[in-house]
Amino acid sequence: MRSAGWLLGATLLLGGCGKNSSATAASADAAPITYTYQIANVFPHDRGAFTEGLEFRQGVLFESTGLNGQSDLRKVDLSSGRVLQQAKLSGQYFGEGMTVLGGKIFQLTWKNEKGFVYGLDSFALEREFAYTGEGWGLTNDGHSLIMSDGSDEIRFLDPATFKVTRSIHVMRDGQPLTQLNELEWVKGELYANIWQTPFVARIDPANGRLLGLIDFSGLLTPDDFRGGRVDVLNGIAYDAASDRLFVTGKNWPKLFEVRVRPK
Numbered sequence: 491m492r493s494a495g496w497l498l499g500a501t502l503l504l505g506g507c508g509k510n511s512s513a514t515a516a517s518a519d520a521a522p523i524t525y526t527y528q529i530a531n532v533f534p535h536d537r538g539a540f541t542e543g544l545e546f547r548q549g550v551l552f553e554s555t556g557l558n559g560q561s562d563l564r565k566v567d568l569s570s571g572r573v574l575q576q577a578k579l580s581g582q583y584f585g586e587g588m589t590v591l592g593g594k595i596f597q598l599t600w601k602n603e604k605g606f607v608y609g610l611d612s613f614a615l616e617r618e619f620a621y622t623g624e625g626w627g628l629t630n631d632g633h634s635l636i637m638s639d640g641s642d643e644i645r646f647l648d649p650a651t652f653k654v655t656r657s658i659h660v661m662r663d664g665q666p667l668t669q670l671n672e673l674e675w676v677k678g679e680l681y682a683n684i685w686q687t688p689f690v691a692r693i694d695p696a697n698g699r700l701l702g703l704i705d706f707s708g709l710l711t712p713d714d715f716r717g718g719r720v721d722v723l724n725g726i727a728y729d730a731a732s733d734r735l736f737v738t739g740k741n742w743p744k745l746f747e748v749r750v751r752p753k
Contacts, residue, residue, distance in 0.1 A: 516752070521694075522662070523702040524753045529709075530734075531747035534571035537699055538720050539564075540740045543588035543597070543628060543672060544725035547610075550574065551727060551736075551745075554588035554597050561585030563597055563608060566737075571745070575692030577613045579606075585626030587636065587672055591649055596635060605652075620653040627673035627682065631695065638673055638682060642666035648748035658698035660691065667691065667700060676735065683724050690726060690737070706737060714743055 508702075540561075543554035551566040561583055565575035578584050583599035594616070595608040601624055622669045627638035634655060635647040645657045660682075669685040679701060680693040688709075692702040706723055714720060721740035728735055735741045739744040 515599045525692075525696075525702055525750050526753045527704065527706060527709075527748040527750055529746055530749050532748070533736075533745045535569055535738050535742050535745040536566075536571055536573065537741055537743045540689070540721070541672075541725040541738055542586045542740075544736070544738065545588065545590055545629075545674070545733075546725040546727040546729045546736060547590045549571070552588065552590055552595060553725070554585045556585045556600070556740075558582065558584050561599075563588060563595065563606075564611065565613070568745075570603070575613050577608060577615070586625045587638070589628045589630045589633070591630040591635065594649075596628060596630075596649070598628050598637065600624055600626075621647070621652060622720040626671050626685075629673040629675045629680070632673050636673060636675070636680065638670040640669060640685070642668050642670065642696075642698075644670065644673070644680065644693070657691075658693075658695065660693055660698045660700060662700050672724050672726055674728050676726075676728045677702050677730075681726050681728075683726060685724070686722055690723075705753065706748075709737070709746055710742065710744070718743070 495661040514612040514678045535702050540556045542556040545552045551568055553564050553566050559581040561579040563577045564573050567574055581682050583602055586598035586600050588597040593610045595610055597606045603620055605619045606615055608615055626640045629636050635649050637645045642659045643657055645654050648655055671685040673684040674681045680695045682691045684691055692703055719741050723739040725738040736745055736747050
């Protein structure tokens with residue numbers, strides 16, 4: 491979502507959204523574990539890509555990018571960062587999260603309350619779907635689409651009807667954890683970028699309990715900020731076949747394969 495400065499304040503991790511719901515809400519029984527990382531590999535990333543969604547399938551990356559007039563869906567070669575296939579969005583759409591499920595690619599838009607479904611191989615637009623509110627992050631658990639909207643709420647959608655089947659609310663210290671953005675399903679957990687921070691939340695998809703926070707501070711070097719604009723961390727992809735985790739950011743020149751470990 492949206493362009494912004496790099497804010498590290500703890501208030502963003504504790505801010506409320508003022509939203510009432512009868513959906514499941516869960517508060518962590520204990521303080522979440524804080525994790526750090528080790529860089530395993532570094533790959534090139536298109537500095538012009540305002541990354542909103544990222545997923546690894548069939549040995550390649552699928553990426554959704556944002557900004558009106560610049561949004562697209564793309565298939566990317568991991569090793570070179572080269573764009574192998576691309577579908578551009580009309581200028582009125584700000585592309586957001588995306589995921590691959592059942593041989594289809596699903597992509598959200600920010601404020602249009604509209605999503606798109608593409609053929610996995612053809613990248614041809616096959617249908618559109620509607621949802622309520624903003625679209626931010628999107629992933630799946632093999633059965634349901636899982637969607638964030640910038641609040642503490644995460645919705646599970648039927649991929650055929652796009653109806654909400656259930657939702658969870660993510661809490662930290664009894665307060666809603668908002669600004670949940672790009673999502674990824676990783677070994678039975680939900681990983682979520684927390685917008686404007688270097689943190690990725692690890693979330694229990696059953697009840698919204700915050701399991702941990704991964705601190706990705708310091709991934710980029712001072713040289714990475716030269717030669718073009720660099721925005722916030724956003725983009726998580728998991729290679730289930732090889733147990734590899736990738737992260738990048740909006741307009742970042744690099745994509746990182748990382749190993750997560752307790753701090």
